[in-house]
Amino acid sequence: PCPSMVRDYHQWMGGVDIHDQLRLQHYSLQGQTWCKKCYKSIFLGLVDVAIVKAYIVFREAVK
Numbered sequence: 001p002c003p004s005m006v007r008d009y010h011q012w013m014g015g016v017d018i019h020d021q022l023r024l025q026h027y028s029l030q031g032q033t034w035c036k037k038c039y040k041s042i043f044l045g046l047v048d049v050a051i052v053k054a055y056i057v058f059r060e061a062v063k
Contacts, residue, residue: 022052 018056022055
């Protein structure tokens with residue numbers, strides 16, 4: 001028997017892996033630009049998260 005914490009980890013880890021793969025491939029604004037200011041890099045990282053999440057929702061809606 002598997003503890004519930006381990007089961008939950010494996011259930012939700014797939015979504016994190018998909019997000020990381022999409023963000024690291026060619027959908028990353030943060031990785032394509034270099035900013036001296038910390039807040040610009042953080043902002044672009046948040047935009048990256050929003051874009052990837054929107055893409056995942058769109059892909060699920062089309063199924």
